[in-house]
Amino acid sequence: MPIRDKHEFKVSFLQVLDEDGRVDKQLEPDLSRDQLLELYRGMVLAREADQRMLRLQRQGRLGTFSPSTGQEAAACGPLLALGKADWLVPAFRELGALLMRGVPFNRVLRFWGGWEEGNVFPGVDRTLPIAVIVGSQIPHAAGLGYAVRHRGEKDTAVLTFFGDGATSEGDFHEGMNFAAVWKAPVVFICQNNQWAISTPLNKQTVSESIAQKGLAYGMPVLQVDGNDALAMYRAAKEALDRARAGDGPTFIEAITYRLMMHTTADDPSKYRAEGEVDQWERRDPLVRFRKYLGSKRLWNAQKEEQLRVEVKQYIDDQVKEYETPIDVKPDIIFDLVRGIAHELIEEQRAEFLHRLNDENEDADA
């Protein structure tokens, strides 16, 4: 008794498709052809959209944004398991998740283009906007989880994403703990893409894994190959099912990699070796999944070509829509500051409109 081992823990690792696209039959999820194609389309759309955003940004047609190329499996796999009644609480590097959720691409563009309209998702409910303050959305997910359970919404869960860097923030810790204590139906997915801007994982934490951070909260944890869309689907599906069944939250670490810059304002050559990137390019989640589809005879070069054309057409249309001027009153922000009007705001609105007038005259003159 004097010194004895009292508690034991382990962190398991899940991979379904290996790096060559070979599937582990035991673990292969039971997905229909349509579901598989939906997942693949989601990833391709995310990739193509990302590349287009990069061009738009370089052309000055879009603001700074955070590319997600390389992380499509981690973002899209779980979305295939998410229902309409579930809540989605994103960070800022889950383009694929937003698009699979049904958020029109033009809204994403509007967000990065500097318009609040980019946070309004017509017809898409229960989907929070991008969270810019790292980790701050994690307690929101816990609160949403509490709310849906409190309301007796059976079969409803909450899915939230964040990065490896976010796990250092107090809000990660507090949000995870609340969810665990409340047994809230929340699935926490950390996209461990190895970097937080220029900070490599080993300066972020010296734990052997990110997954083990969930042990602090008494939460089931799993480490997943985040470039394996099937594994991500499987892990998220199981966790969401557990959440819906009332068995509480789960923490999933998705091991993946940020193939591009942190944001378009960032120059990764300052802090990381090209070789590292090459190595991860070989683990491209799209290539791997395509091989799997091929091996199931669901895919070929022609289908790929068709898909790319369709996706690009969609993107073109959405870019056009994005670039259609937004027609709103210039003082809309004064309407939005609070739900109830107040004299000081109205006074300032009047000042503002007067000033706009004055400056426009000035510009005209």
Add this chain to the structure above:
Amino acid sequence: MPIRDKHEFKVSFLQVLDEDGRVDKQLEPDLSRDQLLELYRGMVLAREADQRMLRLQRQGRLGTFSPSTGQEAAACGPLLALGKADWLVPAFRELGALLMRGVPFNRVLRFWGGWEEGNVFPGVDRTLPIAVIVGSQIPHAAGLGYAVRHRGEKDTAVLTFFGDGATSEGDFHEGMNFAAVWKAPVVFICQNNQWAISTPLNKQTVSESIAQKGLAYGMPVLQVDGNDALAMYRAAKEALDRARAGDGPTFIEAITYRLMMHTTADDPSKYRAEGEVDQWERRDPLVRFRKYLGSKRLWNAQKEEQLRVEVKQYIDDQVKEYETPIDVKPDIIFDLVRGIAHELIEEQRAEFLHRLNDENEDADA
């Protein structure tokens, strides 16, 4: 490979003296007679001082305070291992630690009596004042650890205390992580006394132990019988030695119990069963340690009597000192707000002195 256990962890539990005071010879630390008696005196002093404070508070001679009765082993054991060059970063329930550190009891009284002088410890260096904001001192300990190592102060470590409730705060998380990443020489001791005011441990966290929270940071962790002064000494000594040797921080969970109210303003009968307290009273750390001393023929009733007399005499003297009026300028706070004088502060100081004058005249009239 597809699903496999990748990391394994365990939490061990340490006890040296069992509940009847029987020692585990293998684990018994090599302490001299003087050291053992110093440790016992520390615990007795803490207990007697706590009881005296309770009386003073009830008599209106002291403000609200947080009694530490029952937690003496957890606070005093580690102090025996702490050197003068080490830093001590307390929370607010380590009376024994402050007294063993050499802080005169009258200073502790002054703190709880509402005087800043209670944070000035003549002749005692490297000892921070009581931290009231739960968990906020934890990052300070990490920063101090960085500083001493950065300065090349070999053989210097930092010891910090906090409660089970504190482990829910973001600052616990952030401070622990910084210390781990920096391999800072810090020993973190959580006094898990089962309650945070009225919040029981199972509403604070659903992890099987507090100790395992350290796994999140890749830190060595240990759970200790916190009512066993020898185990606390041993665990802290090993951790401090490891810290001094450059091997980084350690997290220790001391399992103990708050035998009294949270503070003198609290009524625990509202939220906990008496039976629970009785159970823990049987594990009184002083009784256990006294049995051990007796079994080593270092102690008997007469020595106990002598010690109690000596300690009470010290307490009496210190209470007298505490109740001697403090002679400082009434506007001292204006001197202390910043290190450099400024006109607005001087203007307000003048207003303040004028007002004191005016109100004194008023009182005289």
Add this chain to the structure above:
Amino acid sequence: MPKMTMVQAINLALHQEMSRDESVLVLGQDVGVNEGVFRVTAGLSEAFGESRVIDTPLAESGILGTSIGMALAGLRPVCEMQFSGFSYLMMGQFEGHATRFRTRTMGTYTCPLVVRMPYGGGVRALEHHSESREALYAHLPGAKVVIPSGPRNARALLVAAIRDPDAVVFMEPKRSYRAFREHVPEQEEVMPLGKAQIVQEGTDLTIVSWGAMMRMTLDAASLVASQRGASIEVIDLLSISPMDVSTIIGSVKKTGRCVIVQEAPRFVSISSEIVAQINDKALLYLEAPVKRVTGYDVVTPYFSRETPYFPSPRLIQRGIEQTLDF
């Protein structure tokens, strides 16, 4: 109904609102079984159960952050910061989300929540338990900050805060929690947010105050009135943000003299803004500088020294006299 303390009145508001609206819930440290360290949440857990009266872990940012999540889902959480001195730990969630979701999503998501917190000095408490920092919250666009001064308005304002569509910081002057009693009607009473109250009419001088300072202010005002026959108008600000500037301006235009009494330190405070509003809108009516009777710009001393660091009736009286004599 017997007269009530502010603690009882706030408790009544919580009971009635929780009965009225299922979506209202209460969360915070020790608010359940222990009924709050000041017993403000007495009886709630018993009446509404643990799922609507939640004892949370010890984490202020987590408390507000999860409350935001609940509010986004359509609940109306009333969360408690055990003392305002620990509320700065949730400043990130407050500034970054509670005040912003409405603008950010153009009204698609809002945060109908209340953050209750006891604030202020005068109760001989530990460090961090005596400050008045309403200015920090009031500066933030989108925030609402409400401070009652007595049992009756505490009840009526808390009801309004709970029903408000946005985040409201509800600061309770703990010095007034049990200091006096007032009649509080059993039936529902709601006061609009954003409105001050003229609690005493007068023509010679306007006093603006709020929270625990109101009682002292009324005492000082009646002393000066009786000693000098001055007619003093007293405004209870109640809503710190948004501020009922027109009531203040209307009064100052009438009296030409103004004293502001505030417990908080002076620099960049609510009193500064009131002076600035008077400058903006009624400068030419002033017959004397606006007088600020406030706390000092120093770290609040420990409680044995604290008394002269807060305004006193005498200090307020002097401020009034000085302004009348200018």
Add this chain to the structure above:
Amino acid sequence: MPKMTMVQAINLALHQEMSRDESVLVLGQDVGVNEGVFRVTAGLSEAFGESRVIDTPLAESGILGTSIGMALAGLRPVCEMQFSGFSYLMMGQFEGHATRFRTRTMGTYTCPLVVRMPYGGGVRALEHHSESREALYAHLPGAKVVIPSGPRNARALLVAAIRDPDAVVFMEPKRSYRAFREHVPEQEEVMPLGKAQIVQEGTDLTIVSWGAMMRMTLDAASLVASQRGASIEVIDLLSISPMDVSTIIGSVKKTGRCVIVQEAPRFVSISSEIVAQINDKALLYLEAPVKRVTGYDVVTPYFSRETPYFPSPRLIQRGIEQTLDF
């Protein structure tokens, strides 16, 4: 020496202070290998090594909290909040400790540290990257808040902040980081904290401004001066807290008219305090209400809408004209 941008000037201050004093170190997110997201810490890691230029984990409260620990041990940490919009996460450590250790321990322990943070709008950045919230820090007793307006004073003030015995919030107007260059002498230059600077003398009207607004203000002032022959005094506040009130009062007593130009929202802001100080000390000298040209009390809009939400030279010009014509 060639002319420098503000980024270069701040970098120079850091280089020189780190060379001069071994106890100075720099920490924050991406300040090391990456040299800061704005390159403010360029070359420091190379020159002084990883142990004095620390890439920290992503945790603002942890960054300030550990800096406080370092400062208590006698080091002089200069920590960076990557953007001021994330600094509210460390409000608890700032309010609770950085500003209080001196009073709490009666001077036994102090916190000689600097919190650098880029702030303010006008660079078309994401949400949370455009606010000016100096008022939050300035309200806290014990805090020092400094805002440079150009390369030369940025360098000289940062040196002073690093040498200051207490915690200093050093807010860098990111819009001015690279907007213009100034001659910055190679040899040491230190400006005292707590002092404003009269950058242009005049007799008809006083303008007080700071940070990124200074340039616009000077442009507007010279336009009005040339168009109307008005003699305008311009004060660069520099030190937000403690504030150099006597310089402002001296100027207003001379000119009788004052315009305050501030990027931040108006309500309970630095501009409010300046008006209040003028009310307290120079009311009878005023020939017109003090004019506040400020941001609006709304949530800063996303960047495509942001421009008209900040003061513009034209708006400042109008404010000056209106005050002259009153």
